[in-house]
Amino acid sequence: MSSFKALRVHDAGKGVEARLDSLTLDQLSEGQVVIRSAWSGINYKDALAVTGKGKIIRKPPLNAGIDVSGTVETSEDPRFLPGDEVLVTGWGLGEIHDGGFSEFVRVPGDWVVPLQDPLDLRQAMAVGTAGFTAALSLVRMEQSGLAPDQGPILVNGATGGVGSFAIRLFSRAGYSVTALTGKTDAADYLKSLGATDIMDAGELDPGNRPLEKGLWAGSVDSLGGEALAWLTRTTKPWGYIAAVGLAQGIELNTTVMPFIIRGVSLIGIDSPLCPRDIRLATWKRLAGLLRPEDIDAVVSQEVGLDGVVAAAGTMMERRQRGRTLVKLG
Ligand SMILES: NC(=O)c1ccc[n+]([C@@H]2O[C@H](COP(=O)([O-])OP(=O)(O)OC[C@H]3O[C@@H](n4cnc5c(N)ncnc54)[C@H](OP(=O)(O)O)[C@@H]3O)[C@@H](O)[C@H]2O)c1
Missing domain, CATH: 3.90.180.10 (Medium-chain alcohol dehydrogenases, catalytic domain)
Structure with missing residues (x-):
């Protein structure tokens, strides 16, 4: 050319x-x-x-x-x-x-x-970094011990690329998923992806105690800032948080209490530099979980x-x- x-x-x-x-x-x-x-x-x-x-x-x-x-x-x-x-x-x-x-x-x-079979070139990019990162969150939390019988998963920034694929992937993997969104008209979309419950970010009472009621066995956080701080306070004993994004902020104001009293694990997700062996295994996992209609949605x-x-x-x-x-x- x-x-x-x-x-x-x-x-x-x-x-x-x-x-x-x-x-x-x-x-x-x-x-x-x-x-x-x-x-x-x-x-x-x-x-x-x-x-x-x-x-x-x-x-x-x-x-x-x-x-x-x-x-x-x-x-x-x-x-x-x-x-x-x-x-x-x-x-x-x-x-x-x-x-x-x-x-x-x-x-x-x-x-x-x-x-990765059965994805085609278009589907692979519909997934892209966003879907790959959601799948990496699933793989990394499961490698640490997360399983569907431990409780619900919270996905915030739910209508975004990472959030949408996280809902779909965790739901296909057998988890119950709660979607937290700032969009009040997104419930039908999020339910179509497999969310069982929807939370309105505008109505959330974050509380301010170092430990609030433990709700989530795992979570995928696209937001950082106050949203991530709230997740540290509301994760169940021995639960997991995949820290993915910073759409709300880069700071994290919390205490050590969730980590030393509840054994919560904060797992950093860095998809760009993901090692090749984990990268290939993660593409294989997501290609196995997603159906063509999931990607179209x-x-x-x-x-x-x-x-x-x-x-x-x-x-x-x-x-x-x-x-x-x-x-x-
Ligand atoms: N660590 C990694 O490897 C990695 C990889 C990919 C992406 N990321 C990061 O993950 C985040 C999400 O990426 P994406 O591609 O999914 O982006 P996206 O499609 O723009 O989705 C972000 C979602 O977050 C919510 N949101 C956006 N701005 C917000 C704000 N100021 N306050 C609260 N909520 C806000 C919105 O969801 P609702 O309206 O539904 O609430 C939005 O749809 C970004 O920060 C991105 O940089 C990290």
Whole structure:
């Protein structure tokens, strides 16, 4: 190919400018595997990157997009052959390495994950980092001892990408899931994903004692801040919290009481640098749990490269539900 399109983020003085550029392969960050992109998806981090609301891209100019799926175009890594269907999430894609909002991507072979049967390239990106992170939360908590008979799971930021997939995955894995949302009109959607109970974030009385009534055997926290502090106080004895996100804040004001009196485990989830063996096992687990209709239910819209910035704005205004796919092929 002579040239191709990419959504490239440029330094614009006080902020950033994300615009469609025409690039050639030799302009891309280095790697052994060139992927002809088929799909990507918009994650919270991508929305921060292309709107400039967060410093995600360390050294502009850089192509945005932390996820991509597609077919191998060329490979100097013997594990991959032209035509192989693959995906990449994290590892610095769209942060320090030219990312997935591009018709071609070039990455190190160690970053490349073979597409997991029965997912197709579109479904893999409907899942993307958001779904992978939800599945990693399930895998990490179960590795520590969580099981469905221990009690309900609380998922906050419930209508978001991570939250939506967390509800679906834990529900498919046999857990009872309570969804905590700030959207008052989301109950039908959340129930369709498998939530058994819905909590309205606006009506929550967080209490202020170091230990409140123990309610949750496990939780997936996309919010941080007060939301995470409340989870530490309301997790059942020997329960687990997967700390995933910071949509509400980065601080955590709590006490040691949940940890030393109730044996609560706070498990950090870092999907970008997830080691390869756990990464492959987690994709296998989620591909086994999710049904095609589960994935369709979470996808709210599809855009082209020219629609990413507007969709990212909607996400920043908290008007987004589920996942936005980006069609590249
Ligand atoms: N650790 C990791 O590896 C990893 C991986 C992926 C994502 N993350 C992080 O996880 C979080 C969720 O990511 P995502 O892609 O699911 O984002 P998303 O689709 O934008 O979902 C975030 C959800 O959180 C709620 N929310 C947003 N802003 C809020 C605020 N100011 N206060 C309270 N609730 C708010 C909303 O849900 P409701 O309206 O339903 O309440 C929103 O839908 C982000 O912080 C992201 O950076 C971390």
